[in-house]
Amino acid sequence: MQHPSPAGHVPLRFAAPSMSVSLDRIADFLGTVPLFRELERTSLRSFADITREHKYGKGTVIVSEGDPGDALYVVRTGEVKVVLVAEDGREVILGVLGVGDHFGELSLIDGRPRSAHVIATATSSLLVLRRADFRRQVEQQPQVGWALLMELSRRLRQADGTIGSLVLLDVPGRVARVLLEHATPGAPATLVKPMTHQVMAQMIGASRETVSRAMSEFQDKGWLTVARRQVTIVDRVALEARARPAI
Amino acid sequence: MQHPSPAGHVPLRFAAPSMSVSLDRIADFLGTVPLFRELERTSLRSFADITREHKYGKGTVIVSEGDPGDALYVVRTGEVKVVLVAEDGREVILGVLGVGDHFGELSLIDGRPRSAHVIATATSSLLVLRRADFRRQVEQQPQVGWALLMELSRRLRQADGTIGSLVLLDVPGRVARVLLEHATPGAPATLVKPMTHQVMAQMIGASRETVSRAMSEFQDKGWLTVARRQVTIVDRVALEARARPAI
DNA sequence: GAGACGATGTGACAACAGTCACGGCGAACG
DNA sequence: CGTTCGCCGTGACTGTTGTCACATCGTCTC
Numbered sequence: 001m002q003h004p005s006p007a008g009h010v011p012l013r014f015a016a017p018s019m020s021v022s023l024d025r026i027a028d029f030l031g032t033v034p035l036f037r038e039l040e041r042t043s044l045r046s047f048a049d050i051t052r053e054h055k056y057g058k059g060t061v062i063v064s065e066g067d068p069g070d071a072l073y074v075v076r077t078g079e080v081k082v083v084l085v086a087e088d089g090r091e092v093i094l095g096v097l098g099v100g101d102h103f104g105e106l107s108l109i110d111g112r113p114r115s116a117h118v119i120a121t122a123t124s125s126l127l128v129l130r131r132a133d134f135r136r137q138v139e140q141q142p143q144v145g146w147a148l149l150m151e152l153s154r155r156l157r158q159a160d161g162t163i164g165s166l167v168l169l170d171v172p173g174r175v176a177r178v179l180l181e182h183a184t185p186g187a188p189a190t191l192v193k194p195m196t197h198q199v200m201a202q203m204i205g206a207s208r209e210t211v212s213r214a215m216s217e218f219q220d221k222g223w224l225t226v227a228r229r230q231v232t233i234v235d236r237v238a239l240e241a242r243a244r245p246a247i
Numbered sequence: 248m249q250h251p252s253p254a255g256h257v258p259l260r261f262a263a264p265s266m267s268v269s270l271d272r273i274a275d276f277l278g279t280v281p282l283f284r285e286l287e288r289t290s291l292r293s294f295a296d297i298t299r300e301h302k303y304g305k306g307t308v309i310v311s312e313g314d315p316g317d318a319l320y321v322v323r324t325g326e327v328k329v330v331l332v333a334e335d336g337r338e339v340i341l342g343v344l345g346v347g348d349h350f351g352e353l354s355l356i357d358g359r360p361r362s363a364h365v366i367a368t369a370t371s372s373l374l375v376l377r378r379a380d381f382r383r384q385v386e387q388q389p390q391v392g393w394a395l396l397m398e399l400s401r402r403l404r405q406a407d408g409t410i411g412s413l414v415l416l417d418v419p420g421r422v423a424r425v426l427l428e429h430a431t432p433g434a435p436a437t438l439v440k441p442m443t444h445q446v447m448a449q450m451i452g453a454s455r456e457t458v459s460r461a462m463s464e465f466q467d468k469g470w471l472t473v474a475r476r477q478v479t480i481v482d483r484v485a486l487e488a489r490a491r492p493a494i
Numbered sequence: 495g496a497g498a499c500g501a502t503g504t505g506a507c508a509a510c511a512g513t514c515a516c517g518g519c520g521a522a523c524g
Numbered sequence: 525c526g527t528t529c530g531c532c533g534t535g536a537c538t539g540t541t542g543t544c545a546c547a548t549c550g551t552c553t554c
């Protein structure tokens with residue numbers, strides 16, 4: 001695939017001396033990514049060695065559904081969304097990925113075309129690992145294969161949960177569910193990373209208006225408070241009950 | 248986990264001579280399963296060696312959501328369904344597994360509880376591989392790890408597709424989609440694996456009645472014919488168009 | 495072959511949720 | 525400091541779809 005409309009696409013170049021410095025910094029970063037966490041320093045450096053860094057401006061399409069794909073991407077800075085896009089423009093958000101998250105494994109594993117679009121929601125810097133390089137490394141570092149299995153398992157559980165909620169829950173129930181999913185596990189007052197109603201709506205297959213009404217309802221019931229786009233969960237138990245089928 | 252209500256649960260026992268015969272037959276069977284297809288004869292036998300065979304009567308719950316899980320199951324004969332069950336009894340069918348399919352990998356990989364119920368839809372015989380045994384074998388046969396990645400990739404793509412269809416398509420669109428997904432492009436005509444409307448409804452999150460109406464509509468339009476529960480797709484192109492968002 | 499049971503067609507009705515429309519509010523930016 | 529733009533709240537209306545109810549039909553068993 002050619003990167004479509006690569007606004008802000010800036011392949012980095014380093015002179016020999018700064019190169020090794022950069023390698024170290026990239027290896028440091030990879031060490032914080034779950035996929036590579038088990039690796040020794042030297043292995044981290046070999047992975048760092050096969051990365052290329054690309055920058056993408058907000059709104060840039062990084063991969064498109066249907067494209068042949070042969071690279072794995074790791075978010076180093078910024079944020080991207082994984083979306084299905086209908087011909088009439090409607091979007092379903094399958095995931096929002098932040099620093100340390102990665103995407104593109106599926107095409108890398110099975111060689112089939114990209115299954116979704118990935119679009120930068122903020123100016124982002126991504127590490128790109130091409131299939132041949134990555135596979136060669138993984139063959140020498142089987143821990144990474146295992147970490148991949150763990151990650152795919154996590155996503156599959158999440159996807160199945162989403163399917164269940166789409167079928168079994170009404171919109172307020174699904175809103176409760178995303179809120180809980182994005183809540184920090186803190187004790188009495190739990191915070192949620194800010195999200196616009198529009199984004200929530202696209203994550204749960206609902207309209208912005210209905211999400212808005214559900215959020216108002218939850219505030220009226222005293223289940224949560226909102227101050228400057230920042231949601232605080234007051235009554236976690238009530239929300240959990242609302243997010244369970246069979247109202 | 249203890250197998251819940253193991254009606255028809257009959258662990259097989261063999262005397263020493265017939266044992267090796269059985270091992271060979273099981274190894275033969277495993278060789279037809281994609282997960283183990285790449286393996287040599289001797290490796291197949293080592294996997295066969297760590298299996299136990301269990302039988303389950305129709306309707307038996309094989310694993311329950313929430314149970315701790317430490318085994319992988321391969322369907323040797325029969326059929327099982329993977330379902331989410333709401334407290335009010337409604338069911339979402341995540342998948343129907345036949346001979347050669349397997350389930351239970353997720354708990355085996357990440358050690359977390361079962362994410363869904365698995366229920367026998369026909370009298371079934373399953374090969375059970377326990378986590379410790381399986382992991383030990385996989386460490387010596389990395390091809391199996393790769394095959395697992397392929398399988399999880401396939402399921403993740405399918406799950407994402409299902410999420411997209413739940414959000415973007417109306418019920419007739421989703422009906423068209425399952426039909427196409429279960430169609431085998433035979434020479435004279437494309438046949439669809441027989442399914443009751445009730446099952447289709449639970450697969451796509453709709454009511455039986457609405458599925459019934461959609462099927463009638465498709466027959467009226469001449470897109471398919473039904474004879475004795477056997478669906479034949481006449482106009483595949485029309486169905487594909489109907490299964491695309493943005494009518 | 496007669497009953498029983500499950501699967502299927504179809505009509506009527508209610509309701510959840512999408513769509514459209516518009517006003518208000520707050521943040522960002524010139 | 526005012527304008528602009530994106531985000532949010534809410535009312536009114538519409539429609540797809542679930543629910544209930546019942547008739548029909550095929551298949552299986554006895």
